[in-house]
Amino acid sequence: MRPNADTIRNVLVAHSCRQNDPVLGAKVEHLLQIQQGLYGTTKSKDLKVDARLYNVALGVIARSRDPKKAPRAKRIVEKMKKSQDMLSPSVRSYYTLLSACAYTEGAPDENFAAFQIAVDTLKEMRESQNQDPDSACFASMSLKLLYPSDA
Numbered sequence: 001m002r003p004n005a006d007t008i009r010n011v012l013v014a015h016s017c018r019q020n021d022p023v024l025g026a027k028v029e030h031l032l033q034i035q036q037g038l039y040g041t042t043k044s045k046d047l048k049v050d051a052r053l054y055n056v057a058l059g060v061i062a063r064s065r066d067p068k069k070a071p072r073a074k075r076i077v078e079k080m081k082k083s084q085d086m087l088s089p090s091v092r093s094y095y096t097l098l099s100a101c102a103y104t105e106g107a108p109d110e111n112f113a114a115f116q117i118a119v120d121t122l123k124e125m126r127e128s129q130n131q132d133p134d135s136a137c138f139a140s141m142s143l144k145l146l147y148p149s150d151a
Contacts, residue, residue, distance in 0.1 A: 004046035008035045009056050016060045025066035028057050029075070051087045054080045058096040067106025070114035073097045074121070094125055 008031060015031075018024055032049065039047040058076055061069045077097050080087045089097075098121055104114035 002044075002046075003035075003038065004044075005035070005048060005050060005053055008032075009053055012053075012056045012060050016063060020065050022065055022067070024064040025061045025069045025072040028060050028064075029072055032057055032076070032079070048085075049083065050085075051080065051090065051093075054087065055090070055093055055096065058093060058100070062096045062100035062103070065105065067104060067110045070097075070101045070104050070110075070117045073100040074117050077121075088130070091125075094121055097121055 011031060012028060015021075015024060015027060021027070032053075035047060035049055035053070038044075039049060054076055058073055061073050061076070066072065074097060077089050077093055080089050080093065098118055101114040101118035101121070104111055106114075
């Protein structure tokens with residue numbers, strides 16, 4: 001039996017049950033690197049990293065307690081855009097990134113970094129031709145503005 005994109009996706013979903021793991025974000029990033037490495041060596045279509053897999057990874061990171069989840073989620077969105085297929089992050093991808101920013105619980109510098117990522121993300125979305133932020137995106141950002149230590 002050989003791993004494929006569904007295998008990796010299922011492992012990510014299983015990891016989502018471990019939300020209290022403070023290094024969950026690092027594990028998710030590592031798992032994506034493994035899949036990208038496998039695809040790079042085999043070029044098997046079954047191992048190709050697609051938008052669905054990136055979004056599952058974003059969701060797992062956003063729901064984690066990792067204090068560095070905002071920069072990790074941002075890196076995944078950037079990898080999406082720089083992928084060979086030049087995948088375009090969806091509004092859902094951006095919303096999940098904003099959610100990771102809004103619910104970051106860390107030291108003040110980590111919270112500030114998450115806030116900066118959220119501001120940059122909203123700006124990027126507004127300047128984009130095809131990604132308009134919707135009310136859920138602004139609500140996520142509002143959480144960070146109104147309740148900076150609680151969000």
